Structure formats: C-alpha cells, structure tokens
Amino acid sequence: MVGPLKLADQPQPTYPTDAQPERCDPVDLLPYILQALSPANLGLALAGVVIGTIIGALPGLSATMAVAVLVPFTFGMNPASGLIALGAIYTGAIYGGSFSAILVNTPGTPSSIATTFDGFPMARRGDGNLAVTLATLASVIGGIVGALFLLFLSPPLSMVALAFGPPEYFWLAVFGLTLISALSVGNLLKGLIGACFGLFLATIGVAIVGGDTRFTLDSPFLLGGVDVIAALIGLYCIPVIIDLVATPDPHLRVALQDGGFRLGEAAALCRRSWFNLLRSSVIGTLVGILPGAGGSIASLVAYSEARRSARHPERFGTGEPDGVLATESANNATVGGGFIPTLVLGIPGTPPDAVILGALLVQGIRTGPGLFTGQGDIVYTFIFGLLVATLLMLPVGLLIGRYAYQAIIAVPKAVLVPSVAFLTVIGSFAVHNNPDDVTMMFALGVIGWILNRFGFAPSPIVLGIILGPIAEQGFVQAWLIGSAQNNLLGMFFGRPISATIAALALLTLVYPLIVGAIGKRKTSTQEMPHEG
Amino acid sequence: MKADTRVSGTKVQPTRDAGGIVLAVLFVLLGLWMIWESADMSALGAVFPRTIAAVMILCSLALVVRQWLHFKARGATADGSTFRRVALILIMGIWVLLLSVLGFFASSLLAFFALLVVANYDGWNRRRAFQYGGAGVAVVGMCYLIFVRLLSVPTPHGLLF
Numbered sequence: 001m002v003g004p005l006k007l008a009d010q011p012q013p014t015y016p017t018d019a020q021p022e023r024c025d026p027v028d029l030l031p032y033i034l035q036a037l038s039p040a041n042l043g044l045a046l047a048g049v050v051i052g053t054i055i056g057a058l059p060g061l062s063a064t065m066a067v068a069v070l071v072p073f074t075f076g077m078n079p080a081s082g083l084i085a086l087g088a089i090y091t092g093a094i095y096g097g098s099f100s101a102i103l104v105n106t107p108g109t110p111s112s113i114a115t116t117f118d119g120f121p122m123a124r125r126g127d128g129n130l131a132v133t134l135a136t137l138a139s140v141i142g143g144i145v146g147a148l149f150l151l152f153l154s155p156p157l158s159m160v161a162l163a164f165g166p167p168e169y170f171w172l173a174v175f176g177l178t179l180i181s182a183l184s185v186g187n188l189l190k191g192l193i194g195a196c197f198g199l200f201l202a203t204i205g206v207a208i209v210g211g212d213t214r215f216t217l218d219s220p221f222l223l224g225g226v227d228v229i230a231a232l233i234g235l236y237c238i239p240v241i242i243d244l245v246a247t248p249d250p251h252l253r254v255a256l257q258d259g260g261f262r263l264g265e266a267a268a269l270c271r272r273s274w275f276n277l278l279r280s281s282v283i284g285t286l287v288g289i290l291p292g293a294g295g296s297i298a299s300l301v302a303y304s305e306a307r308r309s310a311r312h313p314e315r316f317g318t319g320e321p322d323g324v325l326a327t328e329s330a331n332n333a334t335v336g337g338g339f340i341p342t343l344v345l346g347i348p349g350t351p352p353d354a355v356i357l358g359a360l361l362v363q364g365i366r367t368g369p370g371l372f373t374g375q376g377d378i379v380y381t382f383i384f385g386l387l388v389a390t391l392l393m394l395p396v397g398l399l400i401g402r403y404a405y406q407a408i409i410a411v412p413k414a415v416l417v418p419s420v421a422f423l424t425v426i427g428s429f430a431v432h433n434n435p436d437d438v439t440m441m442f443a444l445g446v447i448g449w450i451l452n453r454f455g456f457a458p459s460p461i462v463l464g465i466i467l468g469p470i471a472e473q474g475f476v477q478a479w480l481i482g483s484a485q486n487n488l489l490g491m492f493f494g495r496p497i498s499a500t501i502a503a504l505a506l507l508t509l510v511y512p513l514i515v516g517a518i519g520k521r522k523t524s525t526q527e528m529p530h531e532g
Numbered sequence: 533m534k535a536d537t538r539v540s541g542t543k544v545q546p547t548r549d550a551g552g553i554v555l556a557v558l559f560v561l562l563g564l565w566m567i568w569e570s571a572d573m574s575a576l577g578a579v580f581p582r583t584i585a586a587v588m589i590l591c592s593l594a595l596v597v598r599q600w601l602h603f604k605a606r607g608a609t610a611d612g613s614t615f616r617r618v619a620l621i622l623i624m625g626i627w628v629l630l631l632s633v634l635g636f637f638a639s640s641l642l643a644f645f646a647l648l649v650v651a652n653y654d655g656w657n658r659r660r661a662f663q664y665g666g667a668g669v670a671v672v673g674m675c676y677l678i679f680v681r682l683l684s685v686p687t688p689h690g691l692l693f
Contacts, residue, residue: 069683189595190552193559196588200566203581212577215569238624245620246612248653414654415667418647421624422640425631426675430685435631442628446621454551472580479579 029380035080036384044077044085045389049396052092056099057404059106059233059427063093063295064351071359079363080378084385086359090352091143091335091386094295095393098135098328099401103128103408104420106237110228111295111331113462114303116236118316118323125319128409132401133266134321135328136394138277141270142329143390145281146288146336151383154340154372160289161341161349166481167492170474171501172290173467176297178508179304180460191460194451198464199471201226201444208469209476221436230428230441231465235458237424238445245417250409261398269321276306276322277329284330288337294350295331296466302330308511336386343367343379553599556592563589619650635690637676644668 035041055066066089074082097108102119115135122131149157164172180191204215205225216222270277280302287298306326307316316323338349339356346367348354360367365375372379411419428441448458482491493499566585570578627643634642648664679685 189591189598192591193556193588193595196584196591197559197562199584200562200581200588203584207573207577210574210576212573214573214577214581215566242617242620243612245616245647245651246614412652412654412664414648414652415664415671417620417651418644418668419671421620421647422644422672422675425624425627425640425643426636426679426685429631429636429687430679430683433686435628435688438628438631442624451555454549454555456555475580476576480576 029384032377032380033384035377035381036084036388041081041084041381041385042388044081045088045385046392046396048085048088049092049389049392050400052089052094053096053099053393053396053400055089056093056096057108057400059100059108059229059237059423062109062229062351062431063090063097063111064355065430066090066093067352067355071355074359075362079360079365080381080385082359082363083356083378083382084389086356087335087339087382087386088389088392090356091139091332091390092393092396093352094331094335095136095139095143095328095397096400097331098139098324099132099404102131102135102324103404104237105240106420106424107232109295110232110466111299111334112327113232113296113459113466114299114327115324115331117303117327117459118318118320121317121319122321122324123405127319128405129260129402130262130266130321131324132405133261133263133398134269134324136397136401137266137270138280138325138328139332139397140390140394141277142281142284142332143335143393144387145278145329146285146333147383147387147390148336149285149333150336150339150343150386151380154344157285157289157337157340160286161291161345161347163497164290165495165498166474166477167495167498168474168501169290169470170478170492171498171505172287172297172301173471173474175304175501175505175508176300176467177463177471178505179300180463187455187457190456194456194458194460195464197451197456198461198466199468200464201231201461202465202468203472208473224432226440226444226465227428227431227437228465229431230437231444232462233424233428234441234443234445235448235462237420238442239449239452239458241417241420241424242445242449244413244420248413250413261402263398270325273322273325276309277325280306280326280329281333284333285337285340287330288334288349289340291341291347291349294338295334297470298330298334298337299327300463300466302326304508308508332390339383339386343371549599553596556595556599559592560589560596563592616650620647623647623650631690632688633690635692636687637672638690638692640672640676641668644672 051070052063052066056063067086070089071086074085077085094109094111097110097112098115098119100106100108101112101115102123105116105120107113107116119131119135122128177195180188180195200215202225204222206213206223213223283302283305284295284298287301288295303316303323303326306322307313310316310320310322312320334350338353341347341349342353342357344367346357348357357367365371365378408416424441424445425438428437429435431437448461451461452458478491479488482488485491487494493502563585566581566588570581570585573581623643623646627639630639630642633639645665645668648668652660652664654660676687680687
C-alpha cells in the first residue's frame with residue numbers, strides 16, 4: 001500500500017543548485033531542437049495550431065476547452081510529442097480569439113477582450129486585414145518571448161509565483177481596474193458605475209471566501225454565479241447584432257484597395273513599436289507565471305501600460321494599432337509564462353496549464369525543480385516544439401485570418417446576423433452545456449445594449465466581472481492575515497511587490513490627468529501672446 | 533480614448549441625459565438592495581459587496597446631481613429601424629426559451645430563418661430565398677455537427693431534435 005505523501009517527498013519551492021539554467025548550452029540543446037523538428041512533431045505542431053486557432057476563433061470555446069477536449073488524443077503519443085500537440089493547441093486557441101474580437105467585436109477567448117478595444121474599430125474603418133496581420137505578428141512575437149523565458153529563465157522566474165500573496169493579487173486586480181479611467185474618458189462616472197455593476201455580477205453566487213450565498217434570489221441557477229464567457233459573449237456581441245440589424249449599412253467597411261495580408265505595413269508598424277511589443281510580451285510572461293491570473297489580465301495590464309506610455313493615448317480605443325500589438329503579444333506570452341510554474345513547481349499558471357498538468361501526470365512525468373535535469377529530453381523538446389508551433393502561427397494565422405476576413409465581408413448581412421446570433425447561443429451553451437447560460441448571455445446582452453445606448457460602455461462591466469473575484473479574494477485574505485498580525489497597513493502597503501503595483505496603479509490613474517493638465521497649460525501659454 | 537459607445541447606428545447628441553438619470557436611479561436602488569441583502573451575510577462575505585454598493589450609490593448620485601444641474605452630457609439616440617431591433621430581441625428571446633422545449637437544432641434552425649427575414653434589406657426572390665435558406669441549413673448543420681459529434685457537447689433534444 002502506498003503511504004501518505006510526506007512533506008519531505010513533495011517538490012520543494014527552492015531550486016536546487018544542480019539544476020540551474022546554465023545547462024541550457026546551445027550545443028547541448030541541439031538534439032532537442034532536431035527532435036522538435038522531426039516530421040511527426042512538426043505535423044502535430046501544425047495540426048495543433050490549426051485546430052487551436054479555429055476553436056479559439058469561435059466565441060464560447062476557450063483555450064481550456066480546446067486543450068481539455070483534445071487531451072485524450074495525446075495519451076497514446078510519446079510525452080514530448082503529446083506536450084507539443086497540447087502546447088500548439090493552447091497557443092493557437094489564445095491567438096484565434098483575436099479573429100472574432102477584431103471582426104465581430106466578440107472576444108473568442110477571454111484573453112482577447114482588450115483586442116476588441118482597437119481591433120474592431122480598425123476593422124470597421126476598413127483595416128480589418130491589417131488588424132488581423134498585426135494580431136498574428138504580435139502573437140508570434142509574444143509567444144516567442146514567452147517560450148524563450150520558459151527556456152532560459154524558468155527556475156528563477158518560478159519564484160515570482162511564490163512571491164505573490166493575497167495583497168499582490170489584490171493590487172494587480174486594482175491595477176487592471178484602473179483601465180476604467182482610460183476606457184471612460186469624458187464619462188468617468190458612468191465607467192465607474194459600470195465597473196461596480198460588473199463587480200456586483202461577479203459577487204453573485206457562493207462567495208469564494210466565507211462561502212456565503214449572495215444575491216441568488218433563491219435560484220439554484222445563480223448559485224454558480226455569472227459565467228465570464230457567457231457574460232463576455234452577451235455584453236460584447238448581442239449589442240452589435242441588435243444594431244447591425246437596424247440599418248442596411250455593411251458590417252465592416254472595405255478598403256478601396258485590398259492590400260492582401262498587408263504584411264509589409266504590419267511589419268513596419270511592429271518595427272516602429274518594438275518596445276511596446278517587448279514590454280507587453282514581458283508583462284504577459286510575468287502575469288502568465290502568476291497562478292490564476294491568465295491572458296485576460298495580462299492583455300489588460302499590457303494595454304493599460306501601452307496607452308499610458310503612448311505619445312497619443314487619446315487614439316487608443318479608436319483603432320490604434322499599438323493597442324492590438326500590446327494585447328495580442330501579452331496574451332500569447334502568457335502561454336510560455338504559464339508553463340514556468342507548471343513545469344518547475346507543479347503549480348498551473350493558467351487554466352489550460354492545469355489540464356496539461358493532468359496530462360503530464362498521466363504520462364508519468366513528475367513536475368518539479370528536478371524536471372529540467374531528470375527529464376530534460378522531454379522538457380526541452382517540448383519547449384522547442386512550442387517555439388516551432390508559435391512560428392507556424394504566422395503562415396497558418398495569416399491564411400486563416402485572410403479567409404475569415406474575406407468571409408465576414410463577403411457574407412450578406414442577412415446571413416451574417418443569424419450566423420453570429422447562432423454562434424452566441426451555441427458558444428454560451430457549450431461553456432457548461434447548460435441552457436441557463438444562454439439565458440444569462442442573452443439577458444446580459446440586452447442589458448448591455450440598453451446601458452451602452454446611454455453611455456455605460458461594456459468594457460468596464462467586463463473588467464469588473466473578470467477582476468472582481470481576484471480583487472475580492474486578495475482583499476479578504478490580505479485583510480484576514482493583516483488583522484491577525486495586527487499590521488493591516490503593512491500587509492497592503494508594506495510589501496515591496498504590492499507597493500510597486502499599487503504605485504503603478506496610482507500612476508496609471510493619475511497619469512492622464514497630469515498629461516491633460518500639462519497639455520492645457522501649454523495651450524494656454526501658447527495662446528497668451530494673442531490674448532495680450 | 534473616447535467613451536466606449538461603440539454601438540453602430542447611433543448618433544451622439546449634446547442633450548440632457550434623461551435615460552442616464554433613470555439608469556443612475558436604478559443603480560442607486562440596486563446598491564441599496566445589495567446593502568440590504570448583505571445584512572444576512574457573514575462579515576467576510578459582506579465586506580466586498582458593501583464596498584461596491586457604496587461606491588455604486590455615490591457615483592450614481594453624483595451622476596444624477598450632475599445631470600440635474602443641467603450639465604450637458606452625451607445622450608444617445610438610435611437611428612435605424614427600431615422595429616427590426618425589437619424583432620431581433622423578441623426572436624432571440626423566444627429562441628432561448630424554446631431551446632429546451634423544441635430541441636437545439638430545430639429551435640436554432642427556426643430562429644435562423646426568422647432572423648434572416650428580419651436582417652434582409654434586399655427583398656426576396658426565389659433564388660435569394662434558396663441561397664439564404666441553404667446557408668442557414670449549412671451554418672446550423674455544420675456547427676451542430678462540430679459541437680455535437682466532434683466536441684461531444686450534449687445539446688437539449690426537446691420535442692423534436
């Protein structure tokens with residue numbers, strides 16, 4: 001009989017000195033690169049990316065579902081090949097979410113929420129193909145950065161996951177919520193009210209801490225709370241189709257000259273915004289490392305930072321390419337980032353990582369600090385396979401993206417409206433195979449449409465729904481620990497990481513006001529001589 | 533960034549935001565209900581909803597006051613066909629209700645055809661009806677097969693299928 005696992009048997013959170021990343025010598029890694037490039041692994045990576053991209057593009061089918069559904073197919077493969085297939089599906093699904101975000105204003109996965117902010121306005125003005133190509137390039141770059149971090153810096157970076165406690169998560173959620181000020185310029189009160197409404201929706205159901213049943217109106221259906229994906233589909237997609245049906249205008253404007261992929265233009269924009277891409281990719285990797293944070297928070301934080309540091313922040317939300325670059329590079333970087341704590345500590349960074357962790361256990365792979373040395377052949381082959389899959393996203397994504405764009409502009413509106421409506425229904429149903437989710441999606445969609453007509457935008461509501469549980473859990477846990485230690489202020493403001501994130505949140509909040517004040521001062525100084 | 537009022541087919545005019553005031557009052561009521569409900573919760577479970585409710589009430593009251601003092605705000609008036617909007621909402625509402633009654637495929641196909649009629653601005657002839665109808669069968673059928681057969685999503689069968 002197997003006895004209970006002793007604490008000493010479990011993976012230790014510190015990294016042993018015999019497994020340092022110096023072992024990543026390029027010559028030593030060559031066999032793994034060749035292994036990853038074997039025809040079978042290349043085929044699996046290609047198939048994974050194609051399947052993942054298509055599933056991710058369908059609203060309601062998340063990366064987690066894509067990986068979970070296809071995991072059993074990998075059990076018969078050798079571990080490295082199985083992992084490559086799953087990694088390719090995962091990275092493809094995260095990327096695929098951008099298609100529907102750009103073309104129909106509905107995030108295919110929660111990771112691409114922020115892509116709607118600028119991607120859809122770009123598509124509406126006739127730059128849909130450019131937006132899709134930008135999203136593809138950014139996803140590839142973000143994915144490569146994340147995979148390189150995974151390859152070279154996994155052990156030290158995994159410690160970041162352990163350094164994050166409840167107050168850090170709370171401040172990270174607050175940091176994400178500061179984006180409301182950027183999303184609601186000229187209408188901050190309505191943005192704040194919308195965010196509070198989203199936070200209220202997030203509290204419905206059984207409380208994460210304490211177990212209270214809240215705002216369920218004694219309905220068993222509301223016990224599980226409001227599903228994020230159903231809410232996303234409803235709030236973003238239903239208002240679009242309600243207004244789409246009202247006029248004979250085409251859904252998307254088409255540029256007079258069809259520039260194909262517009263790859264050269266997109267590459268030039270990427271070169272110009274290389275720092276934005278790099279910063280967003282690093283943000284994505286770091287947020288991906290944090291268990292439970294995921295691509296949606298990574299892309300929101302990266303978007304917020306891109307807007308804050310932009311020369312023309314007022315252009316964000318009106319079809320600014322930098323917005324698409326920031327969000328898409330960040331969300332794909334979370335793939336590599338999420339694998340860091342998964343492989344090194346056995347703590348999944350994102351929900352799809354949790355599924356992949358299960359697959360690893362089935363394959364007999366024991367995650368932990370010694371994995372990189374004990375089973376390096378599997379891990380390094382997988383990491384290179386992930387890199388290959390990420391690179392394959394470029395041709396695959398461009399082809400699928402171009403087909404999707406042409407399909408959206410070629411389909412008559414009379415067919416497009418019911419098709420999108422059907423996708424909203426089947427997508428929200430597929431989340432939990434529950435018709436109640438469809439009802440919730442539709443109800444929130446109509447509420448969102450009414451609110452939107454009176455200036456209450458959907459994005460702050462969605463931010464509240466996504467960040468609410470993280471903020472609440474972090475706040476209540478930090479409050480409990482701080483109270484027990486009789487050091488509440490120290491708990492929230494005295495820890496270096498939480499203090500840094502809090503400062504960044506404050507900076508993001510007041511930065512537009514400071515810039516605005518400076519701009520006004522400059523304008524008035526320039527006008528002074530004329531007045532005199 | 534401009535306020536996120538990305539509703540196609542709406543014109544934004546500088547006017548008194550009566551709809552905004554009504555919604556703000558509703559949000560105040562929602563906040564009060566949240567505080568009322570939180571009385572039965574534990575201290576841990578109540579702290580967050582109460583904080584949210586307080587902020588919601590304060591912001592909503594500030595919005596009401598701002599509108600009441602004749603601050604011009606952006607109200608939205610929708611252009612385009614209200615009839616088609618309402619028809620779409622009704623059809624989708626009935627679709628959602630009939631999903632479990634008629635079955636997923638049957639209710640979806642019927643709703644697809646109804647929405648085709650509502651969304652079409654180009655008039656009908658036999659060829660178009662055949663093309664659009666065929667597209668409906670293809671879209672619903674293909675997605676149904678992918679979800680039900682390939683992804684094993686158990687859709688409700690209802691009276692039909």
